[in-house]
Amino acid sequence: MNNSGRNMRRRGDALSESIYDATIEMIQKVGYTNLTFQQIAQAAKTSRTVMYRRWKTKYDLIREIMVYKMTNILGGELIDRIEDTGSLRGDLLQLLTLYQSIYAEIGPEIMNAILFEIGQDRKKKIEIEVNATNKNILVMRKLLGFAKNRGEKIKEVSDATLTLPFDLIRVENLLRKDVIDRNRLELLVDEILLPVFLA
Amino acid sequence: MNNSGRNMRRRGDALSESIYDATIEMIQKVGYTNLTFQQIAQAAKTSRTVMYRRWKTKYDLIREIMVYKMTNILGGELIDRIEDTGSLRGDLLQLLTLYQSIYAEIGPEIMNAILFEIGQDRKKKIEIEVNATNKNILVMRKLLGFAKNRGEKIKEVSDATLTLPFDLIRVENLLRKDVIDRNRLELLVDEILLPVFLA
DNA sequence: CTTATAAGGTGCAAAGTGTACCTTAAGGGG
DNA sequence: CCCCTTAAGGTACACTTTGCACCTTATAAG
Numbered sequence: 001m002n003n004s005g006r007n008m009r010r011r012g013d014a015l016s017e018s019i020y021d022a023t024i025e026m027i028q029k030v031g032y033t034n035l036t037f038q039q040i041a042q043a044a045k046t047s048r049t050v051m052y053r054r055w056k057t058k059y060d061l062i063r064e065i066m067v068y069k070m071t072n073i074l075g076g077e078l079i080d081r082i083e084d085t086g087s088l089r090g091d092l093l094q095l096l097t098l099y100q101s102i103y104a105e106i107g108p109e110i111m112n113a114i115l116f117e118i119g120q121d122r123k124k125k126i127e128i129e130v131n132a133t134n135k136n137i138l139v140m141r142k143l144l145g146f147a148k149n150r151g152e153k154i155k156e157v158s159d160a161t162l163t164l165p166f167d168l169i170r171v172e173n174l175l176r177k178d179v180i181d182r183n184r185l186e187l188l189v190d191e192i193l194l195p196v197f198l199a
Numbered sequence: 200m201n202n203s204g205r206n207m208r209r210r211g212d213a214l215s216e217s218i219y220d221a222t223i224e225m226i227q228k229v230g231y232t233n234l235t236f237q238q239i240a241q242a243a244k245t246s247r248t249v250m251y252r253r254w255k256t257k258y259d260l261i262r263e264i265m266v267y268k269m270t271n272i273l274g275g276e277l278i279d280r281i282e283d284t285g286s287l288r289g290d291l292l293q294l295l296t297l298y299q300s301i302y303a304e305i306g307p308e309i310m311n312a313i314l315f316e317i318g319q320d321r322k323k324k325i326e327i328e329v330n331a332t333n334k335n336i337l338v339m340r341k342l343l344g345f346a347k348n349r350g351e352k353i354k355e356v357s358d359a360t361l362t363l364p365f366d367l368i369r370v371e372n373l374l375r376k377d378v379i380d381r382n383r384l385e386l387l388v389d390e391i392l393l394p395v396f397l398a
Numbered sequence: 399c400t401t402a403t404a405a406g407g408t409g410c411a412a413a414g415t416g417t418a419c420c421t422t423a424a425g426g427g428g
Numbered sequence: 429c430c431c432c433t434t435a436a437g438g439t440a441c442a443c444t445t446t447g448c449a450c451c452t453t454a455t456a457a458g
Contacts, residue, residue: 008454011405117232167366168366170374175327196395
């Protein structure tokens with residue numbers, strides 16, 4: 001791999017990752033609103049032409065970055081990472097910690113931008129509803145299944161309520177200024193989630 | 200008031216409201232991302248110059264619209280509209296209904312855009328924290344005070360948890376596709392809020 | 399070594415931005 | 429009722445970004 005020559009043209013993953021990095025760098029510097037293909041191309045030392053060929057909009061680009069980062073950190077599906085810790089409290093804390101780490105990895109700028117774009121477009125909202133939300137419900141069903149098997153008394157709640165842990169993490173990240181540490185997650189579990197799910 | 204002549208120059212509130220209306224019209228048509236001063240000025244039959252003099256950014260404009268609509272619908276502060284309905288369940292349902300009506304009045308496009316801009320900027324986040332969040336906490340303290348006076352057993356929770364009713368409405372409006380009717384609000388009260396706040 | 403593929407370069411019309419500078423209608427005070 | 433301050437409207441300009449067309453060329457696989 002020679003990258004010292006005057007002419008060296010990157011392709012495939014090397015080019016993609018360079019563009020991803022440039023995008024993250026620029027979004028942190030100027031914000032999503034002021035993010036332009038022109039700037040990114042310049043920062044990634046490529047051309048706009050290349051970018052327009054791959055992504056129609058900024059949204060398409062950052063969504064690809066999100067998926068890339070998620071598979072990187074999770075190495076699979078969230079549901080496969082949920083294990084029985086011996087108590088509902090432990091299981092919920094595990095879930096919040098894991099979900100929070102995804103948010104932290106993707107970064108607040110990109111996460112915020114994606115949620116904004118979803119909110120803009122009813123089609124995207126429905127698409128998210130059938131994908132992410134349903135997956136999250138299955139995660140919670142698995143988690144509450146552990147508790148039932150252990151003999152813990154679990155309330156019967158609607159599917160919409162099952163998404164509460166995920167919703168709380170979103171609110172924490174998007175609207176609050178404070179850092180989200182272990183204490184904060186424990187508070188969410190003890191004051192909100194356990195009263196809601198535990199009879 | 201003559202508005203039939205070739206020359207008729209609007210001022211003050213008449214002009215403002217015309218710009219507000221044009222903004223809402225355009226944001227619904229093209230979305231916040233593609234919203235431009237140029238388009239708004241054209242739709243409101245005024246000039247960009249006038250707009251730039253008043254608002255530096257799109258955010259400043261829609262924020263003014265939000266404040267305008269809120270004072271219109273509420274006619275004062277939210278906390279003054281909260282009354283003792285005789286039960287915590289009734290009080291919480293009253294709060295959710297009222298807060299939801301504010302969201303509905305302002306409209307999802309503007310609400311979504313404002314939350315997006317807040318998320319973009321740490322300064323704005325802190326500004327919101329000290330204004331809106333603290334106000335909301337006071338509303339909940341008043342509401343829980345009613346319950347205590349009635350003799351209902353209320354859990355002691357942290358301030359951060361007191362914002363839960365408001366957070367739930369936000370999540371409902373921004374992330375869910377379903378319409379938010381009375382049944383949905385009752386479910387939020389019965390499955391989430393009452394277990395969290397009632398001992 | 400050949401060749402398909404993907405990356406890079408250039409040019410262009412259109413739209414939007416932010417600002418400067420000037421003109422002119424509206425409406426209140428004298 | 430007229431004058432004058434104020435705020436709205438108009439024009440112009442340099443600049444950035446967009447989306448697209450068209451062409452060139454490096455890269456890697458066969």
